[in-house]
Amino acid sequence: MDLRIFTEPQQGATYDxxxxxxxxxxxxxxxxxxxxxxxxxxxxxxxxxxPTDAWLTLAGLARETKRIRLGTLMTAGTFRLPGVLAIQVAQVDQMSGGRVELGLGAGWFEQEHKAYGIPFPKEKFARLEEQLAIVTGLWETKPGDTFDFHGTYYDLTDSPALPKPAQSRIPVLIGGHGASRTPKLAAQYADEFNIPFASIEDSERQFGRVRAAAEAAGRKADDLIYSNALVVCVGKDDQEVARRAAVIGREVDELKANGLAGSPSEVVDKIGRYGGTGSRRLYLQVLDLDDLDHLELISSQVQSQLS
Structure with a gap:
């Protein structure tokens, strides 16, 4: 089971x-x-x-880290034109030496669009389908060839489809709880399917839908990586768990029910149960970004027990 750190900087964080x-x-x-x-x-x-911008942040981190993968859960399709996004992500991939992954979603938080003058279209999912076709199509176009796309919402003509990423293929993540359109979209475009903040039972059900959609599309179900995103709150004892829960404004019992919370042994056990659904990767949503001791505890007492 891979463990990845997942942050929510809009809640208040500088680049540093x-x-x-x-x-x-x-x-x-x-x-x-x-x-x-x-x-x-x-x-x-x-x-x-x-706020800090996701791809500006990742561009900086690309130059200041050496090993870790870097990516988004999820880039909002409403924030960027797909051609521009393809250029941005390819450039950051080059800057990182080929360590970037793109999670792309439709966008959903209307209030932030109103706050910053960003259009919030009604047909977000249909736009997302075209965005995925364009971004992946641009990257897959052979050097020297051009890319054309004539859709309902986007129109590209004679694009040189440059720059190219450092990787031969940037992994694309698609996620969500939708029962029909989301699994089909994942089957067509995704390297990884992520379900955020879902129970073990709901994860198993949704992974089953995606696996079935992949097979219906002519792919092997195991071609995709299946993953979860869950809030994390680990402590060496009950007092430390309670303290960390209070800092992020959550209740311990609620966190234990809906996330990964408790002692290291409790969290390792729950991770194992998520693994039983076919999940191979966990995005640990860390809400107190100043508590680096929390990360050290997870590394030494949780990650060390996972194969």
Whole structure:
């Protein structure tokens, strides 16, 4: 089971804070550093010092880390034109030496669009389908050839389809809880399917839908990696778990029910149960970005027990 660190910087974080977390992620042996793509805080808190841009952040981290994978859960399709996004991600992949992964979703948080003047179209999922076709099509176009796409929402003519990523294929992540369209889209475009904040039972059900959709599309179900994203709150004893839960404004019992919370042994046991669903990768949503001791504990007492 791969463990990846997943951050929510819109809740309040500077680039320097994210850099410290990314370097700890690398030093402590985690597989990857991922971040959300939002411009407005959610829930309580003022969001100070304000948002940071996902791909600007990852560009900086690409030059200041050496090993870890870097990516988004999920880049909002409403924030960027697909041609521009393909250029941005390919460039960051080059800057990282081929360590980038793209999670791409439709976008959903209307309030942040209103706050920053970003259009929030009704047909977001249909646009996402075209965006995936364009981004992957641009990357797959052979050097010297051109790429054309004439869709309902986007029109590209004689694109040189440059630059190319450092990797032969940048892994594409698609995720969500949708029962029909989402699995079909994952079967067509995804290297990895991620389900966020889902129970073991719901994860197993959704993974089954994606596996069936992959086979219906002519792919082997195991061609895809299946993963979960879950909030994490680990402590060496009950008092430390309670303290960490209080800092992020959550209740211990709720975290144990809906996330990965408790002692290292409790968390290892629950990870094993997620593994039983076919999940091979966990994105640990770390909400207190100043608590690097939390990452050290997870590394030494949880990750060390996983094969």
């Amino acid at each position: 804070t994210l850099l410290a977390v990314a370097k700890a992620t690398e030093d402590l042996g985690f597989d990857a550093f991922f971040r959300s793509d939002h411009y407005l805080s959610m829930g309580s808190g003022d969001g100070l010092p304000g």
